[in-house]
Amino acid sequence: MLLNTVHGMRCAVSIEDLNIAVVGTGANGASLGADMIRAGLSVTYVDQWPAHVEAMRSDGLTVNFPDGTVERTEIDAYHLCQVAELRRPFDIVFVSVKTYDTRWAVELLKPLLHAESVVAGLQNGMTIDDVADIVGPERTVGAVLGIAANMFEPGVVNRQVSRADTWTTVGTYAGAPTPQLENVRAVLSTAAVTETSHDIRASKWMKLLANIPEMLPSAILGVPLLTAVHVPGVRETMDEASREAYALARDLGIAMVPIFGMTARDVQDSDQYALDLLDAVLKSYSLEDTRVAVLQDWDKKRHAELDAYNGYIVETRRKLGGSAPVNEAILQIANRIESGDLEPSLNNADLLVAARALAD
Template sequence: MSIERIAVLGTGANGASIGADLVRAGYDVTYIEQWPAHVEAIRANGLTVVSQGEKTVTDVRAHHLCEVAEMREDFDLVFMLVKAYDARWAAELIKPRLAPDGILVGLQNGMMADDIASIVGVERTLGAVIEMASNMFEPGVVNRDTPKETAWFALGALDGGPQDRAEEVAEILRAAGNVEVVDDILSAKWMKLVVNATELVSAGVVDLPMVEAADLPGMRAFMVEAGVEALEAALDLGHRALPMFGLTGGAEDGPQAYVNALIDAVYEHYAIPTTLTTVHQDWVKGRRSEVEEINGLVVRERARKGRSAPANAVLREIALGIEAGTETPGEHHLPRLLAALSTD
């Protein structure tokens, strides 16, 4: 089949800017979004993307979630960029409008590929990894920190899935960045979770942009420890430490060296001094984060093996306190984070 009709389900900062790239490359793209003001702003003024001092405005079709029930034509390809905790209901929402031979790509954080496949079928599912930084605090306006030239994605099927179509989808997604087709997408997604475990919540907890947070005394060692715990959880599950983000090596030199290399790659290629992590952005907006799907997952998987994950556990604990209103973000949490380094 040929891919003609594409939907982007979840057009926050990353989804909206990726969708705009696809539209500008000539693809037929429909936005489906849960923030009403964002949809109305796009309809009125187009989608504005500000990147490296340049502003582009793209006319796109934007629909509210409730309008999916009114749609009659199917989509050949859906890129889903909702939060990990929204993946199951979002897959159910779009399932009736996914073509019988269509493909749903979970282009999001967290280990949700199996959940998506359980809803739309493994034969219509591709897993994905995304590495790019954007933010959006005004409806209809995206600030993209990672330009197309350095944005990085990986695509691949689960066992029994449509690996033979991964390159076809990758060619479309290359309108938004660099895309690799991999033969072990679950390992790749776990390695992205390793990176996320190091930085997303830690920077948000101390209420600083990524670059400033990593420069705090002791923070880099803490981040590495959180990443090593996540890596060990992945390895215990039988996954592999794959090269990521264009790197050529895995964990041959040891877990700490591997995690350090991943952190270096992210900070060198995907972060600028003002970049806020997605968790930090969620808290600025008063929303809950994906901490349970990232650090919480590491804690749970390690516990299943009778092992602890003190760095991830303290991040989860503080994050849940912030979201419950019993804690406030700030550098006053740094001693509490560093204390986890000496915990067995």
């Protein structure tokens, strides 16, 4: 790899020289990785779904765009069990697994990092701390995604936001710009409008504020997000969960910053901003059939990321000595679905509406 020195650190002369891995190639990871490959970058996929890996090896990855465009991309894909066969170190590892799989996924690729490699989590939730704990803060890059996609069969992604309307922001753990961060930004710019954040923890918190009212509530109802928000009384419950999360962020000293391409003018100095973030998701990242990630997991009979969303709010507030009753009630309903006591259904609407009363 051709290298030069910037601020005492090595960086690639061009992103075409970088060796990149995407670990966890579900709907988001696979489609973003395909954009990188189509831009001429060297990208290796690692995934835990055998049928998906085999489909990509034999037929490539098919990405269906909302305008009817269909793209097929040849993929260099590996099963988890084949990571030990890889020899060339990676300069950037994008992690796009479920939040609860973050630690083992990073540990799996750690032997394939060199001293100046970075690991960037293309995930919701606050996984930057897990990554930093394993590879060190200096090798940790956080990211926030504005994208919607689904995958119902191996090797096929349905991307519900155009490439031009997909948005990301990235930042280092410490907040300082680095050559590696610029490489990550440039690589992701092949797939999305990509910005940099000087406070990636705050940026990720803003995405969490957007996720809190959408992920579990709409999944509990078993319907697309745009359907869920119009069920009588449900939006009010969503908004109360958002307000609890906003209050927690304030108590933690989290700065309110713009995401999704917003500007500082769009950031209201009140919990209305949390509600505005959900409106942004509804307007820019939702189609009539968009099903949130939690519901997609339940559709596939998989464990969902409850602890990354409302569960994170409940636990973090508890550590501060308080409670988040609306988020806790939503979490309890979701846990009943996880245990098999309930099914995702509009029949659960009354339970969600009742949760709203706990805020009074």
